[in-house]
Amino acid sequence: MTLKPSFPRAVWAMLVKDLRLEFHTKEMFSALLIFALLVAVAFSFAFDVAPEGLREVFPGMIWVAFFFAGMLALNRSFASEKQNGCLQALMLGPFDRSAIYFAKVIGNLLVMLASEVVLTPLFFIFFDMRLDGSIWLLAAIWLLATFGFIAVGTLLSALAAQARASEILLPIIVFPVITPVVMAAVKSTAGLLLGARLVDYAIWLKLLVAYDLIFLAVPFILFEYLLEV
Amino acid sequence: MSQAAPLIEARHLAKRYGERDVLDDVSFTLHQGQCLALFGPNGAGKSTLLKLVAMLIRPSNGELYLDGRRVGEDQDALRRRIGVLSHQSFVYDALSARENLVFYGQLYGLAQPAERADQLLSQVGLDLFAGDPVRTFSRGMIQRLAIARALLHDPDLLLLDEPYTGLDQKAVAMLDDEVDRAKAAGTTIFLISHDFAEGLRAADRAAILYRGRLRYFSDGPVSPEDFAQTYQGLVG
Numbered sequence: 001m002t003l004k005p006s007f008p009r010a011v012w013a014m015l016v017k018d019l020r021l022e023f024h025t026k027e028m029f030s031a032l033l034i035f036a037l038l039v040a041v042a043f044s045f046a047f048d049v050a051p052e053g054l055r056e057v058f059p060g061m062i063w064v065a066f067f068f069a070g071m072l073a074l075n076r077s078f079a080s081e082k083q084n085g086c087l088q089a090l091m092l093g094p095f096d097r098s099a100i101y102f103a104k105v106i107g108n109l110l111v112m113l114a115s116e117v118v119l120t121p122l123f124f125i126f127f128d129m130r131l132d133g134s135i136w137l138l139a140a141i142w143l144l145a146t147f148g149f150i151a152v153g154t155l156l157s158a159l160a161a162q163a164r165a166s167e168i169l170l171p172i173i174v175f176p177v178i179t180p181v182v183m184a185a186v187k188s189t190a191g192l193l194l195g196a197r198l199v200d201y202a203i204w205l206k207l208l209v210a211y212d213l214i215f216l217a218v219p220f221i222l223f224e225y226l227l228e229v
Numbered sequence: 230m231s232q233a234a235p236l237i238e239a240r241h242l243a244k245r246y247g248e249r250d251v252l253d254d255v256s257f258t259l260h261q262g263q264c265l266a267l268f269g270p271n272g273a274g275k276s277t278l279l280k281l282v283a284m285l286i287r288p289s290n291g292e293l294y295l296d297g298r299r300v301g302e303d304q305d306a307l308r309r310r311i312g313v314l315s316h317q318s319f320v321y322d323a324l325s326a327r328e329n330l331v332f333y334g335q336l337y338g339l340a341q342p343a344e345r346a347d348q349l350l351s352q353v354g355l356d357l358f359a360g361d362p363v364r365t366f367s368r369g370m371i372q373r374l375a376i377a378r379a380l381l382h383d384p385d386l387l388l389l390d391e392p393y394t395g396l397d398q399k400a401v402a403m404l405d406d407e408v409d410r411a412k413a414a415g416t417t418i419f420l421i422s423h424d425f426a427e428g429l430r431a432a433d434r435a436a437i438l439y440r441g442r443l444r445y446f447s448d449g450p451v452s453p454e455d456f457a458q459t460y461q462g463l464v465g
Contacts, residue, residue, distance in 0.1 A: 006338075013335035017321070017328075024323040024362075085317030089378075091285055093336045094309035228286055 010095040014103030021080050022111060028073040032115045035072055037122065039065040044126040054127055059189035062123050063182060067149055070112050071171050074153040077108055078161035087161070091227055101154060101223045108150045116142055133192040141192065144208040145185035151215035152177050159226050184208045234297030236261045236386055236417045237282060243290035244277050244441075251277045253441045255291070259434065261385070264408075264418040266432035268425070268456075270464055274441040275421045279390050282419060283313050295386070309337065312384030316391045318375040322364040326355050326374050329363060330381060337382040349377035353403060369400040376407055387411055389420040393427050405430065425453040425460070439464050 022028055043061050047054070081087035090100050120142070124131065131138060156173050160166040184204040191201030235258040244252040252274045259265050269275050280286045281293060284304055293300040295307050313319075320329045327346050334342025350356045353373040363371060372395065379387065389408075393401055408431050412418060422428030429435060435456055437445040444463045451459075 009338065010336055013332060017324070017332045020328065021321060021323050080321060080323070083322060085315060085319050086321060088285060088315070088317070089313075089319035089333070090336075092283060092308055092311065092313055094305045094338070095336070096305060 007095055007099050010093060010099040011103045011106070014090070014100060015106050018080075018103060018107035019110070022107070027079075028076050028108075028111045029115060031072045031076065032069045032112065033118060036065045036069040036115065036119050039068065040119070040123050040126050051128070054129070055193050056190065058123075058127055058129055059186045059193060061127075062120070063145070063185045063189065065123070066112075066116060066119070066146070067178070067182060069115070070146075070149055070153065071174065073108060073111060074150075074157045074174070075167050075170055077104055077154060077157045078166075082161055087227070096220075097224045097227060098220050100227075101158065101219045104154045104158075105150055108154055109147060112146055112150060113143070116146065129193070131193070132195055137192055137198070138189075141185065141188045141205070141208075144205065144212060145181055145188075148181040148184075148208055148211045148215065149178055151212060151219075152181070155215065155219055155223065155226065158223065162227075180207060180211055184211070233261060234294070235259060236263075236296050237419065238294040238297075239278075239282075239291070240293070241291035242278070242281060242288050242293060244274070244281060244286065245289040250441050252281070252288075255438070255441075255443045257436065257443060257446055259417060259419065261417055262412070262415045263434055264412055264420065264432045265434040265436060266420045266422060266428040267436045267438060268422060268428060268460060269438035273438045275438050276390055278438065279313075279388050279419065279421055282386075283311055283388055284308055309382065310385040311388060312379040312382065312386070313388045314375055314379040314390065314392045316394045318363075318371045319378055320363050320371065320374055323362060325360050325362055326350060326366070327359040329374065330377060333378055333381055339382060345381060346377075349381060353377045353407075368395050369397050372396055372400055373403060376404060380407065380411065385416060387416050387418045389418065389422075391421055391423065393422065393424060401427070425456055429453050429456060437463055 043065070047057065049057065078087065081090065091097060123129070153174050156177065157170055160170040160173065163169050184207040188201045188204040188208070191204070237259040239255055239257050242252055242255040243250065255278060267275055267278070277286070281288055284300055284307065296310070298307060300307065324332070327350065330346035330349060331342045334345050339345050347356070347359070350359050353376055355370060355373055355377070358366070358370065363374065366374065392404055396404065408418065412431055418431070420428060420432065429451060433450045435447045435451045436443060437460055445459060
């Protein structure tokens with residue numbers, strides 16, 4: 001009756017389940033969107049700077065808003081699995097347990113990217129910003145930085161999910177680890193918006209790529225042990 | 230005595246959390262088709278032993294063999310042969326009963342998860358509620374769905390952790406039927422219970438775990454009355 005479920009098949013089944021849960025509850029998407037919008041509105045009133053100065057602070061503002069909003073989403077990431085012991089049920093499944101991690105990463109990434117697609121134009125409108133550089137380069141920075149944040153955040157949210165006060169614990173353990181992503185995201189966005197040559201901020205893009213690759217590999221080794229903590 | 234390798238063979242299993250020995254030097258064997266009922270007071274280590282057999286946690290010491298294969302080697306294939314029914318339901322409240330079973334069917338690589346889900350929903354009497362979200366279910370209905378989930382992939386080894394907790398009489402009868410059906414099909418059953426009559430009903434082996442050590446292991450079926458005396462003598 002049974003077939004050997006391949007790793008991709010297990011990832012796909014869990015991803016579809018997570019997206020279906022998100023479709024039913026809309027917990028992550030709505031929290032992320034509303035929080036980031038509120039931050040955008042608050043920042044637009046709070047900062048009264050000249051357009052030249054705004055170009056320098058805008059990258060920091062947008063990424064702080066995205067990462068803080070993303071933290072809300074990450075906090076919900078394993079909430080459905082804690083309910084009724086579902087995480088144990090996934091751990092009983094006949095596949096490498098890192099499949100659980102990769103399904104969560106893809107799901108979280110899709111939710112966060114979808115909200116960024118809505119939020120990014122709104123941030124540009126609120127702050128009266130113009131993009132003179134390549135939109136594809138902007139998209140690449142968004143993708144690399146968001147993936148780095150989600151990859152680390154999902155790994156650590158699996159760890160925090162085992163703790164009692166996981167909502168408080170998660171930001172405390174995530175932010176120190178994603179500092180390189182925050183710096184690289186802000187610096188490369190600033191480089192693009194200020195019209196710098198690609199070669200001048202390419203080092204930050206390379207850092208993002210390296211960071212993403214490391215956190216693509218680490219869970220294969222670590223994730224199973226994290227679940228047993 | 231069966232010549233085949235035991236389905237479960239525990240050799241000097243121990244589990245320690247910090248300074249606390251939850252399990253200490255637990256050894257036993259269970260062959261294909263046998264049903265073991267494990268009893269013990271709260272905190273004796275019963276659920277920890279079940280988690281070790283389910284490969285949810287690793288032993289601090291000792292070795293565990295499932296069907297002759299040492300746990301730790303090719304665990305994915307071994308896990309496919311295990312079904313677990315816990316006092317937690319393992320189902321998602323926001324999904325319907327059918328969505329839950331289809332999802333788990335896909336995880337276990339069933340060829341036709343939707344058909345198997347419908348078959349089991351009918352078997353446990355939930356076919357009329359298949360499309361309803363689990364959050365609208367009563368405790369008894371959730372436990373029926375949990376039973377269906379545990380049996381979904383036809384496991385060779387069924388681990389039942391206090392499965393009768395919170396069930397009404399109708400649900401108890403249904404669970405009894407499913408246990409009997411699984412036993413008749415040759416499924417090995419490892420059951421944890423506090424209720425001697427329910428736990429020993431289908432069991433052909435009984436054991437007592439007390440303070441992390443296996444104090445008693447019967448070679449055959451035991452009557453609840455005899456077992457109660459033994460339990461009283463060992464645990465008090």
